[in-house]
């Protein structure tokens with residue numbers, strides 16, 4: 001074993017090897033870096049970790065991740081990371097065996113996933129999920145020796161159907177190469193299982209390939225990583241996880257489990273009605289958003305909420321007639337929602353007309369929409385963003401502020417955290433015959449009279465619905 005300079009991280013192994021034909025001490029540190037000396041200069045690689053290694057003849061080839069330097073790197077540019085192979089030649093068979101044992105030990109100690117079930121939604125976003133998976137995701141998983149079982153989704157709710165009955169014990173995690181829609185299906189599928197408690201511990205990884213990608217943006221942005229397929233894949237390979245609040249939306253005995261958001265009014269109308277511009281990718285939200293502001297709608301109705309500590313001054317005190325039917329259910333059939341006794345809570349209310357009512361679980365609603373800047377993944381609360389009335393010009397400027405989350409500072413916006421919520425949606429104020437859309441996680445939850453595609457069936461009716469949150473119920477792969 002060779003000696004290490006004092007400030008270096010502790011070494012797992014340090015031995016003389018051949019690097020580029022020159023004998024030098026090579027050190028593998030506990031942090032997974034490889035250090036050696038070349039032409040009198042100390043060099044380091046694998047700053048972002050080791051993916052795997054192979055023995056080729058006398059050589060050991062280590063597949064590493066390094067910081068992107070802007071230049072060309074073998075393996076190609078991959079977001080803030082680059083893949084780079086590092087070759088070295090141990091000086092004896094014994095030394096090679098020792099190196100391989102230590103590299104194995106190091107990789108095994110990292111707790112990385114070994115087998116993943118991967119959904120690829122060829123329909124999401126700009127329909128490029130298949131290409132993203134083959135070109136950017138699969139090669140990295142292969143380099144990391146992660147076994148994959150790949151399933152393309154063939155129709156809506158296909159992912160949910162599979163997840164409901166799959167043998168979860170065979171996998172370390174589920175990956176969605178998609179937008180947020182498939183993630184929501186996976187969470188709902190897991191929660192509908194009789195063994196939901198165990199199933200929900202299975203981490204879910206997201207690779208951005210939809211038009212919104214709010215969940216993965218919320219995970220990557222706070223740690224300064226770009227919302228790219230590569231950053232997302234590497235986060236999954238590293239295997240760190242975090243828990244995520246799940247909101248139960250119920251109407252009678254019908255339930256939907258939401259992880260991203262619920263919208264009614266302007267945001268829902270833009271999200272759902274802009275579907276016809278799907279070919280534009282995420283630009284569809286801006287283009288149709290402008291159109292919706294010019295012909296602004298307002299809706300009658302009422303919202304009731306249980307404010308989080310510190311937000312008790314919002315709204316007026318109210319009595320909430322909680323829908324008790326929603327508690328009924330056979331526990332053996334799956335998750336039934338939080339045990340919270342909603343009738344015992346201190347409810348408050350706001351009455352319409354409303355331009356927009358928006359509940360958010362995580363900060364980003366889409367890659368360019370910081371909907372709820374203070375939202376936390378597992379604080380047990382939902383962020384509520386309400387707009388009752390707003391001049392059109394101010395509203396246009398507010399839409400541009402969605403990029404950095406400063407819209408919540410507007411005097412036209414109420415921004416608070418809630419523990420539970422009830423929506424009583426009403427008709428449009430300009431035309432009582434027309435009602436709105438209730439959107440949760442990008443899917444239509446309810447369509448009112450004469451709303452967009454109102455002839456198509458939705459899970460719930462355009463009536464009162466209630467929402468409560470279970471803290472940290474689901475598990476996500478996360479960069480930290």
Ligand SMILES: Nc1ncnc2c1ncn2[C@@H]1O[C@H](COP(=O)(O)OP(=O)(O)OP(=O)(O)O)[C@@H](O)[C@H]1O
Nearest residue numbers: 124125153154156157178179180181210211212213
């Ligand atoms: N083969 C398919 N054909 C049609 N729809 C599909 C198919 N596979 C999945 N879907 C449905 O596509 C919908 C949208 O998927 P996804 O969330 O991946 O993309 P997106 O809507 O573009 O992105 P985001 O949800 O982030 O805005 C989901 O509801 C899913 O059920």
